[in-house]
Structures are given as structure tokens and as C-alpha cells.
Amino acid sequence: MEKQNENDGGKGIEHEPGVDPMILAAIASVALSWYQFYVRGNKKYGLFVGLWPPTLLAFSSALRINEISRKLEIEEPSLLDRLM
Secondary structure, eight states, X not given: OHXXXXXXXXXXXXXXXXXXXXXXXXXXXXXXXXXXXXXXXXXXHHHHHHTHHHHHHHHHHHHHHHHHHHHHTXXXXXXXXXXX
């Protein structure tokens, strides 16, 4: 009985199959960073591009949290309201 109540609490929140595009963008950014840093010898640009993956992953995480909150109908401010 208790297990059934736990399952009802997460109704409508399923893990979508496939890879998140932001993860692919972060991986591509790391590859481009290594290419610029080691192959082309452009160390400043390589370091600059190497800062993108944490930003992309943080943005993706914020969007997912906002989507889950909306699906659970939690009365919290939206992502844009939090930023302002």
C-alpha cells in the first residue's frame, strides 16, 4: 500500500529516452577546446571554449528543474522570475 502511494507522487514525470542535446553540446565543446589547445596551439581560445560545458550543463539542469516543478504543480517562481 505504501509503495503505491510513492508511485502516485511522481505521476507524469518520466525519464525521456535519448541523450539531452545540451550534453552533446558540452561534449562537443570539450572536444573543440582540446583541439584548439593541443592541436592548433591556440591556448587562450581553447581555455575560453573549455569554460562552456559547465555553463551549458547548469542551464540544462535549471530547465529540467523548472519543467519538473511545473509538472508537479509546485507554486514556485519560474526560472525567469528567479533570475530577476
